[in-house]
Amino acid sequence: DAKTTQPNSMESNEEEPVHLPCNHSTISGTDYIHWYRQLPSQGPEYVIHGLTSNVNNRMASLAIAEDRKSSTLILHRATLRDAAVYYCILGLGGSQGNLIFGKGTKLSVKP
Amino acid sequence: EAGVVQSPRYKIIEKKQPVAFWCNPISGHNTLYWYRQNLGQGPELLIRYENEEAVDDSQLPKDRFSAERLKGVDSTLKIQPAELGDSAVYLCASSPSPPGRETQYFGPGTRLLVL
Numbered sequence: 491d492a493k494t495t496q497p498n499s500m501e502s503n504e505e506e507p508v509h510l511p512c513n514h515s516t517i518s519g520t521d522y523i524h525w526y527r528q529l530p531s532q533g534p535e536y537v538i539h540g541l542t543s544n545v546n547n548r549m550a551s552l553a554i555a556e557d558r559k560s561s562t563l564i565l566h567r568a569t570l571r572d573a574a575v576y577y578c579i580l581g582l583g584g585s586q587g588n589l590i591f592g593k594g595t596k597l598s599v600k601p
Numbered sequence: 602e603a604g605v606v607q608s609p610r611y612k613i614i615e616k617k618q619p620v621a622f623w624c625n626p627i628s629g630h631n632t633l634y635w636y637r638q639n640l641g642q643g644p645e646l647l648i649r650y651e652n653e654e655a656v657d658d659s660q661l662p663k664d665r666f667s668a669e670r671l672k673g674v675d676s677t678l679k680i681q682p683a684e685l686g687d688s689a690v691y692l693c694a695s696s697p698s699p700p701g702r703e704t705q706y707f708g709p710g711t712r713l714l715v716l
Contacts, residue, residue, distance in 0.1 A: 532709055533605075533692050533707030533708050533710050534644065535707065536706070575643075588657065589705065590646075591643030592643050593641070593642060593643055
């Protein structure tokens with residue numbers, strides 16, 4: 491299974507944008523890029539996913555590099571509730587494989 | 602719509618005792634996953650079901666762990682006997698179809714402490 495590399499931790503100020511990077515240099519053509527986050531004492535929750543084009547939803551935006559070897563999760567205005575561990579995961583496009591979680595990036599949001 | 606339900610939420614047992622965790626996935630979700638999450642780590646897949654069939658149990662320690670998914674709905678994960686190193690959060694997740702493109706929906710987890 492393809493692996494991802496994320497910074498261990500990041501800090502942000504409340505109401506400012508946050509850019510969470512992820513490197514996935516061994517991504518294959520059919521791998522989807524998924525982002526999940528895990529709030530303290532909760533199970534992970536889905537944030538966003540994409541294949542090639544940039545994606546937007548009510549929670550965040552996903553910017554995917556043209557060569558797909560990296561991506562960035564963008565939180566447009568961080569709130570205290572966004573403090574969590576963010577996981578960048580590659581999921582195979584077919585029925586093969588599973589989502590392999592790394593350690594993720596722990597995001598702290600300062601008021 | 603109800604989410605993934607897990608019980609119990611917390612369990613404290615002594616080593617060598619058996620323990621079981623129960624999961625009720627989202628209605629209509631054919632794929633069910635059990636994960637284990639150690640402190641400070643991401644979740645690790647233990648087993649994945651497609652309906653009632655275990656299609657990936659390569660990471661399940663089969664000497665002490667067992668799982669079943671009767672009628673392709675609810676699932677139970679059992680540990681017998683438990684060891685100190687089994688202390689972790691056990692997460693259940695479900696999705697409408699096999700992984701890769703589909704969103705997985707996670708339950709709140711069962712926090713197990715083995716003394």
